[in-house]
Amino acid sequence: MKNEGVQAIIGPQTSAEADFPVHLGQKSQIPILCFSVTSPSLSSSHTPYFIRATPNDSAQARPIAALAKAYNWREAVAIYEDTEYGASFIPYLRDALQEVGSQILFRCVLSPMASEKLITKELNRLMAMQTRVFIVHMMSSLASRLFLQVQQLGMMSKEYVWIITDGISNHLNSMDPTVKSSMQGVIGVKAYIQESKHLAKFTARWEQQYKEEYSNEKEIPDLNVFGLRAYDATWALALAIEKSGTEAANFRQPIPGKLAGNMTDLSTLRISISGPKLLRAILESRFRGLTGQIRFINGELLGSKFQIVNIVKEGVRDVGFWSPESGLLRGWKIRQKEKDLRRLIWPGGSAVAPKGWVVNPNGKEKLRIGVPFTHGKFVTVEEDPISGAQRVTGFSVDVFAEVVKVLPYNLPYELVPFGDGHGKTF
Incomplete structure (x- = not known):
């Protein structure tokens, strides 16, 4: 900003990197277009020269x-x-x-x-x-x-x-x-990016150019959404510069501060005279980009x-x-x-949607349910003649199993027969 006299900045790429340059842009009246800074902590309401060219998180x-x-x-x-x-x-x-x-x-x-x-x-x-x-x-x-x-x-x-x-x-x-x-x-x-002829043509050009520049590469990397948004942000800036007539940089010197001789002092940053005009032109952008309709509301890209x-x-x-x-x-x-x-x-x-929580997180313990050793219409306890294992069946057991299936949580359980089948329990 000091040495090159930039009129606008596209970037940085992450929210963590954005805070300082956004502060500098605000001080120098230089628009900062961020195509991948999504953190809600950065807002145009506090720093008007920050323009979010991507949806807010x-x-x-x-x-x-x-x-x-x-x-x-x-x-x-x-x-x-x-x-x-x-x-x-x-x-x-x-x-x-x-x-x-x-x-x-x-x-x-x-x-x-x-x-x-x-x-x-x-x-x-x-x-x-x-x-x-x-x-x-x-x-x-x-x-x-x-x-x-x-x-x-x-x-x-x-x-x-x-x-x-x-x-x-x-x-x-x-x-x-x-x-x-x-x-x-x-x-x-x-974020949803609608397919369009414009996007298809751009993708084809990108693939062709990549093949020409990197002929030894077997695979062509996909263009992710941030690459597309960077392209749209560049177009928005280019159209705004053309519309506002701010091709030539125009700055004024700040009022000298106590540390004006220190090249690291922010008070020495020049202030862009054309910055406000360029900012208005960017915010008034209306065009169809690769990612859809480009329009800014309160300094942020419209899209939901x-x-x-x-x-x-x-x-x-x-x-x-x-x-x-x-x-x-x-x-x-x-x-x-x-x-x-x-x-x-x-x-x-699994093709079955999870219920969202379980009764027993470690999965080691089960709910033990006592079942009388009987041979009735609703519950029957049978013993396998070979293994000696006991099996509980019947209408009531089936109903209970179906109820467990519709519970909003997982319920591990074990049916435990007790008694001798003649009214005595142990």
């Missing part, structure tokens, strides 16, 4: 809550990284869950530099709880290490629910195959539709969508607008 709290409501999950555990990016999303998630009658029962906070030993320790604590619904919000690098430990501990099995947010879902295609293999059954929420994905052996499946107007849907077409999702594959390969 808070928007994905409602589709996650819709999943909890659809499957009647009353409690969940939030697992997030110990950064502003991780922590700032949780209040919105808490409020969204409360609106549908659910709640965050426990919060597990992990440092981005957490060791495998510490991750394992925290997961063991979670495994001892009754709740089996886990919502993970962190950068993909930490998530990769987390899910490898999850699988190793046997927590990617039946009765478990794992939901990942947009920051992880958008990087699934670039994750190591071993990591994706450990995430089979996970549900992901990600989400896609629900399911990680399976074959890769990542689209299982539905969410919008504020319609909630969860199988698809956008009229004939697909059922108020549910396509069939999901849950952890452990």
Whole structure:
């Protein structure tokens, strides 16, 4: 900013990196367009020269809550990284869950530099709880290490629910195959990008250019949503510069401060005269980009539709969508607008939706139910003539088994015959 006289900045890439340059942009009246900074802690209401060219993380709290409501999950555990990016999303998630009658029962906070030993320790604590619904919000690098430990501990099995947010879902295609293999059954929420001719043509050009520049590469990497949003942000800035006529940089010197001779002093930063005009032009952007309609409301990109994905052996499946107007849907077409999702594959390969919690987390103890040794219409206790094992059958037993199936939790039990069949008990 001091030496080059930049008029605007596109970036930085992460929420953790954004705070300082956004502060500098505000001081110098230089617009900062961020295409991957999603943390709600950064807001244009406090720093008007910060423009979020990507949806705010808070928007994905409602589709996650819709999943909890659809499957009647009353409690969940939030697992997030110990950064502003991780922590700032949780209040919105808490409020969204409360609106549908659910709640965050426990919060597990992990440092981005957490060791495998510490991750394992925290997961063991979670495994001892009754709740089996886990919502993970962190950068993909930490998530990769987390899910490898999850699988190793046997927590990617039946009765478990794992939901990942947009920051992880958008990087699934670039994750190591071993990591994706450990995430089979996970549900992901990600911003919806509608297919279009414009996007298809751009993708074709990208693939052709990549082949020409990297002819020795066998595979062409996928363009993730952040690459597309970076392209749209660049277009928004270019159109705004053309519209506002601010091609030439124009600055004025600040009023000298006490440390004006110190080149690291922020008081020496020049102030952009054309900055306010360029900012207005960016905020008035209206065009069709690669990711959809580009329009800013209160300094943030308009967009609130989400896609629900399911990680399976074959890769990542689209299982539905969410919008504020319609909630969860199988698809956008009229004939697909059922108020549910396509069939999901849950952890452990199960096709049955988990109930969300278990009575006995360690799975070692069962509810022991005494059954009189009898031969009636409703309950019969028989002894195998060869093994001597006792088997309990009958109408009442069948009814009890069906009731257990519809309980909102897992109930391990064991039927224990007692007595001698002639009224005597021991």
